[in-house]
Amino acid sequence: MSNPTDFNPVRWLMRNPIWGFVLIVFIFFSLVSDHFFDYRNFQNILVQTSTIGLIALGMTLVMINGNIDLSVGAILALAAAFAVDVQSWAMFATWGNWQILPAVCLALLVGIVLGALNGFIVWKTGVDAFIVTLGAMLGIRGLVFVYTGEQSFYAMNFAYSDFSALSVGPLPVLAIIFLLCTLAVHWVLSRTAHGRNTYAVGGNREAAVNAGIRVGPHMMVNFMIIGFLAALSGVLLSTQMGAATPNLGRDYELWVITAVVLGGTKLTGGKGDIIGTFGGVLAIGILRNGMNLMQVPAFYVYVILGSILIAVLFLDKRFNRTADGGLRL
C-alpha cells in the first residue's frame, strides 16, 4: 500500500479516469474553439453545471448508501414553484425584498421534508429506493402540475432574478454556492462519522447493523440532504430564469446519475467520492458548453455522453480490477 504522502499522478488518474477525460475535453475544446478558453466562459460553465452539480453531491451520498433517488427533478420543480409563488403571497406583500426569505426557506423545507418522506418509506417498508423514489418522482411531478395549474410562475420581485447575476469578486454567486456545497459535502463524506457510516451502510448493510449503526435513520438523513440540495438547485435555477415552469428539472435525475456514475460511484454502493462526482459534473458541463460553442446540435451531446459513460466505466473496470479478475461473461 502506498504512503498517503507520495502522490502519484498516473496512479491517481487510473483510479479517477473521469479526470483524465475532463483534461482531454478541456484541452480539446481550448484548441478547436476560439471562445472556449476564456475566463467568462469558465464562469459560465460553473454556473451551468451548478444545478446538476448540487444534486449530484447529494446523489453521491445516497448512491454510496446503496440507494438511489429518482425524484430529484420533481422535487426541484416543486421547490422552484414554491420559491417563486410564495414571495407574491398577500401576507408578505409589505415585506419588500424580505418576502424572498420566507419563500426560499419554505422551498428548501419542502425539499427536506420530501427527502425525509422518501427516506422514511425506504426505512420502514424496506421497499427498494428505486421503486419508492420512482413513485415519488411521478407523484411529486403530479403535485407540481396541480399546484401550478400547468402554468409557469413568474417572479414579480426583480431582486430575486437579479440574484443569479451577482458576483463576489471574480466568481458568480451561483458558482460560489456550488463550490461551497461541494466542499461541505466532501468534508461530510470523507471526514465525519456520518460519512464513514455512509460507506459502511452501502458496503455491507448487515455488518453496519451489527456494528450498532442505526441504518434506517442514517439513510433518511442522506435522503434529506439530497432533498435539500435538489430544492436549493431548484431555487437557484428559478433565480436564473426569473420563473418556475411545471416541467422544470425533467430528466435531471438521469443527468445527475450519469455525472455521479462517471465519477466512479458504484450503483451497488460502498464506493465513490465527491472528487469523482465533481469530475463527472465538470465533464458533462464542459462537453455541453464546448459543443454548444462549436454549434453542434444538442442531440449529439447525448450520443457522445452516452458513449463516454460506457467508455469511462469500461476503463475503470480495466484499471481497477482486483486480483480476482472478475467474471468473464
Next chain:
Amino acid sequence: MTDTPQQPALRLQGIVKTFPGVRALDGVDFEVMPGEVHALLGENGAGKSTLMKVLAGMYQPDEGQIMIAERPVRMTTPIEAKAQGVVLIHQELSLVPEMSAAENIYLGELPLKSLGRVDWTTLFDRSNAILKRLNCKFRGEVTVANLSIANQQMVEIARALTVDARVVVFDEPTASLTDSEKVVLFDIINDLKARGVGIVYISHRMDEIFTLSDRITVLRDGAYRGTLTTADTNEDEVTRLMIGRSLDLSRDVNPPKLGDTVLEVRGLSCAPLFENVSFAVRAGEVLGFYGLVGAGRTEIAETLFGLRSPDSGEILVDGAPVQISSPQSAISLGISLVPENRKEQGLVLQMSCRDNITLPQVQDLTSGPFVSSGAEMEIYEQYREKLEIKSPSWRQTVGVLSGGNQQKIVIGKWLSMKPRVLIVDEPTRGIDVGSKSEIHNLLRELAAQGYAVIVISSEMPEVLRVSDRIVAMYHGRIMREFSADDVTEDSLVQAISGIRAENAA
C-alpha cells in the same frame, strides 16, 4: 476405465501464475491418478484456490503445463475444462435459487428441441437419473431455493456428473454440512472413486482428509511443499509441512480465575427457534455452545445482541433484568457479537482495516465535526499489536486479508468497545489450521483477562479445546451442560443428537 499401467488422469507441471505484486503459484506440480482421492492442503493464501482456477480454465497459467491423460491441453473457460472432463465443485454454491434442480444441473447445456425450445422431458429424465445415482431424496422438478444447503450441494455435485468426468475437484465441500450429511457426501466420493474418477479434495479439516484421501499434497506460500502418502503420514507431519512449524494443540489447564456472573438467561424462548433456554456465564470463563446446524445456537446469540426479540424469558446483566431491543442497546450493555459469517455480517470488505475496527464507535472519535484520525490510529495500532493482526498497512482493504486476519479484525472491533461479554459464533469457520489455534489461544486469553466469552461452534475439537463449560443443544433446547472435566466425546454426541443421558445432571 482401462487397466493399462496407470497414467495420471490429470497432471500439472511447473505451474506459475503471477498477479500484479504477487506470485500466487510458483512452479507447482500436482497429479491425480484415476480412482484416487488426492487431497490438496495449504493455509489460506497458499495458492489452493488459484491452482483450482487454473485447473478449471478460469485462469491461464503464465508458465507450466496441464496434461490430461498425458496429453497437453489448453483450457480457457470452465466450459472447455468440463468438456475435457475436469469439473470443479465450488466452495460457495453457484446455483440459481429460483430455478429447478434439473435446470441448475443442466444450466448452460439444457437439452433442446427444434426452434430452441427446452426439451423438458429429457431434462427431467436425465436429471432424475443422476439424482438417483447420488441417492438423493428429492426430484429434479423441485425449486433449488426450497432445498437444504446439503441438498443444494448435491445439485452442485449432480452438475459435475452430466459429463463423463475424469477429474472432480471438491473445494471445501463440507463447510456447511452436518455430520450426517457428510457421511452421504463421503459415500458419493467413494462411489466416484470406484468408477475410476480422479478426485481432488480441498479441505482444512484434517480428520476428513485422513479418512478420505490416498495422497496429500501440501502448498505453502504458492510453492509446492511435497506429496505424502496418507497411509504413511500423520497429522503432525502434514501440519508441519503446511505451516512450517509444529502446532501447539494442548489446552492450557490453568483453572480460570472466575469472577461474578455477568450474563444470565432464564427461560428464554423464541418459538420455534429455541425454547426455555437458561444459562449463565461468569467473567473469566469460556462457555461453549455445541450442537448441530439449526439447533438454535446462532438465534440465541442474535437475541442476546438485540437482533431478534424473544417471546418470553429474562436476560440479566450483572443480576439486573434488561431489555435488549437493538444492537445499540446490547453494545451499551457491554455485549458484543462476532457473527458467524464474517464477510456477510461482520466486515465492510471495501473499507480499510482501521475503519472496520473503529466502525461501531466512529461517532465518538470526533474532534469537532470531524473524525479524529489520530484517535482512530491509536485504537487500530493497539488492537493490531494485541491481536497480532498481519496487514501491510492500516489502509489495506480487509477484503484481501486472510480469513484468520479478517476474524481478528472483527474481534478487535468488538474488543475496542470494551465489552463484558464477547459472543463468538463459529470463530474459525473457513480459517486455516495455523490461524485456528491462534484464534483458540486468543479466546482463552481473553477469558483469562476477565471477559465472559461465549463460543458457538459446530466443531467438537474446537468446543472441547476452548470451553470451560459446554452447553449441548438439540432442536432449540438445552439438553445438558458439561464442565470441561466431565465431558466426553460420546456424551456430547449423544446430547446433541437428542439422546437424553439417563444421569443428566
